[in-house]
Amino acid sequence: MTTATARTKTLDLIGNTPIVLLEGPSKAAGCEIWGKCEFANPGASVKDRAALWIIRDAEARGELLPGGTVVEGTAGNTGIGIALVANALGYRTIIVMPDNQSKEKMDTLRALGAELVLVPPTKFADPNHFVHTSRRLAEETPGAVWANQFDNVANRRAHIDATAPEIWEQLGGRIDGFTCAVGTGGTLAGTGMGLKAFDENIRIALTDPHGAALFNYYAHGELKAEGSSVAEGIGQGRITANLEGAPIDTQFRISDEEGLVWVARLLREEGLCLGLSSGINVAGAVELGRQLVAEGRENPRVATILCDTGFRYLSSLYNADWLRAKNLPVFDWLG
Structure with a gap:
């Protein structure tokens, strides 16, 4: 009998997620499309990474002291990551979230022991926006720090x-392109900067949902939004501090309908239950792959982010009535 001797702290479970070759997207693009399985993090999303770095940075700067509180405004996943990291390190958590996000995210945050504050969704310019509300709560709460995920470059x-x-x-140093959507900008900018440090020729692409302003900004230099999207946690109307200097080479705009095609196919064909942001990312990766193939790159490889688990959207994305109410196609197996 072998005795396990390795010891892993719980926070060491964040990161080092698997990467998987996506067969359907690869066939559609004519090249290899790889998905980084961020749903394998303890909080089931890519946002666990930002949560850990933000909290460790606040500790290192002496702003977050034992018994303190972390306050953040979030669409949900960052809050879940912060709550888990804070629990492991002995901190309290206050999360401010728009009240139109999925019920599963709200229930998860409450189950993790976070104090949840719900506010109506509104434009960033409104002082009652969830980000501004979280900042004020942090200022009013003794011993609290504001995570500020949008403009805190620890993200x-x-x-x-x-x-x-x-x-x-994981890809053996052979990668031609990377793309994902933007919420805070931390994932796209940071991964892009990191990959460019290895090879400047790696093409970094923004995949923007409708209703966001960054596609037009990187294509034409103007922050201009068109259309709308029901995707949670992505879509941005300003250049955050995390996005400043991001090495973005090209951009794609992906509709919810396109993203839902890949959500459905990845579930039915490859057994991956994902959220809409992941479907939008995969659609963008297919477009980037096709672009690289058309330019004559030999068997290019493109990586993207599989952001979170679809189990977080059972009452919305995987609910036939909800999809009909949003005038979106209903997955055939839902009737």
């Missing part, structure tokens, strides 16, 4: 330090 350092080197190593 993107998580991906410079870890996500990019993991992808590079």
